[in-house]
Amino acid sequence: MTLAALDWIIIIAYLILALGIGFFYKNQASKSLSDFFLGGRNLPWYIAGISMVATTFAADTPLWVTEKIAQHGISGN
Numbered sequence: 001m002t003l004a005a006l007d008w009i010i011i012i013a014y015l016i017l018a019l020g021i022g023f024f025y026k027n028q029a030s031k032s033l034s035d036f037f038l039g040g041r042n043l044p045w046y047i048a049g050i051s052m053v054a055t056t057f058a059a060d061t062p063l064w065v066t067e068k069i070a071q072h073g074i075s076g077n
Helices: 005-029 033-041 045-055 061-072
Strands: none
Touching: none
16 A cells, blocks of 8 residues: 555644644643643643543443443442
């Protein structure tokens, strides 16, 4: 399989965007350990919500949730 020029452009643009976001927030995250792990306790609600939803899309999450509900009922989730 060979990639066309447009494919490479999209891949490179995505990588540049991801690196740009990382470099933009690098200084904020390196202020303290609390800033790194908790975002300085200053995250908007929608960012925290999107992060929680994205976490549930992992391949093993449905299996873990099913196991916890089987062991502890709905409250185990």
